[in-house]
């Protein structure tokens with residue numbers, strides 16, 4: 457058949473899904489066969505991922521995918537977090553959640569010790585307190601780390617449970633802080649700095665490589681053919697999302713907008729200048745050896761945590777967004793890149809406190825609070841993309857906003873207005889599509905990334921938001937926050 461079927465397991469911080477894709481030269485048809493919530497566990501040992509629940513969600517999804525007879529399965533998830541295995545392959549405790557507070561003081565102390573410039577020259581990463589290198593430093597002395605024989609990032613851990621094969625997919629490895637930005641190999645010096653034996657780190661594999669086939673247990677549980685391949689994809693969700701940006705020009709910026717907003721550019725090579733470090737830009741690896749030059753913005757996490765505090769879920773969003781649209785413009789603004797928003801809890805109160813501290817009025821109601829968050833996110837998108845262009849010497853003519861945030865019309869329009877550039881929104885499921893696309897390219901040699909982007913554009917038409925005629929109001933708002 458000219459079309460092939462693949463399955464994507466895509467684990468986001470807020471939910472997991474399994475998507476089946478039928479892909480051919482002119483076809484990209486998606487079926488979401490399973491979706492499940494991703495609920496972290498707060499335990500005496502800290503904030504953890506419910507890795508068993510996620511494994512179950514994946515298997516249930518693969519069972520729903522089995523009747524479609526996928527040729528291969530690919531797994532992606534959020535970055536940086538890992539499980540440790542002992543020498544027999546047993547998991548040593550629940551993986552920590554990147555929002556756990558145990559790195560709070562360890563991370564800055566480690567940067568101080570190693571030197572921020574030296575660290576950036578070596579790994580090219582923005583400072584985020586949860587980078588794996590800092591998590592490992594925080595775990596020094598823990599019995600689990602002492603007993604560990606290997607460290608597997610979350611998608612690699614799940615792939616290990618499916619296939620029995622261990623390894624480290626390179627796009628996700630590039631988020632750990634342990635990969636050398638120049639050689640794209642594990643850095644023995646950085647492993648030593650993190651206090652681990654470099655032998656813990658798995659053999660690197662690239663998107664498109666075959667990991668293995670299903671073990672009898674998962675094959676039986678899911679009903680998938682035992683010969684079904686598990687393929688390495690761009691297992692960092694953001695790398696998959698960027699791979700699926702339906703760009704038709706090279707002059708594009710992107711915002712991968714879900715729990716986080718990851719805003720930046722796709723480059724041929726890293727930018728590790730002192731200016732890029734000062735602006736806290738990261739150089740993560742994309743497919744085909746590209747660099748994702750971007751910065752993390754708190755994203756829709758701010759909204760998710762307000763909803764949670766109010767006892768609501770996403771189904772309340774359409775109504776609340778109408779209230780936000782009716783609330784006064786630019787009444788209160790926050791820095792949506794501020795690390796104070798990293799931990800969970802009390803989000804509306806924390807935002808109100810931030811507004812008070814900066815001499816601004818507290819929001820009158822939920823609509824006003826939501827407006828503050830969305831305008832602030834649009835300003836952060838603008839600041840980040842403008843700086844990315846300045847730092848890399850590149851120019852853009854369009855911004856692609858993909859992920860769940862593409863459903864938020866206010867955020868898309870305001871991002872366009874703030875930047876004075878058109879925003880093309882969607883696909884909402886860019887990450888799953890990027891996961892599937894890498895599998896399809898591996899199965900059908902010769903297909904290029906740009907062919908795939910055109911196919912995605914043709915089959916998942918983005919919605920276009922034209923910017924307002926001038927940016928004066930947004931310029932003034934940006935100036936209030938000291939942003940570009």
Ligand code: ADP
Pocket residue numbers: 467468469470471713714715716756757759760770773774859860861863864865
């Ligand atoms: P992640 O992959 O990080 O878990 P998603 O890309 O799935 O996140 O995006 C989830 C976000 O999408 C939600 O937090 C919410 O803000 C947004 N969203 C979901 N449904 C809607 C909707 N109907 N209208 C506007 N935004 C929505």
Ligand code: LRH
Pocket residue numbers: 468469533534535536554692693694715716718752
């Ligand atoms: C988005 C994401 C992001 C990382 C964060 C930990 O889901 O992978 O790219 O910085 O989670």
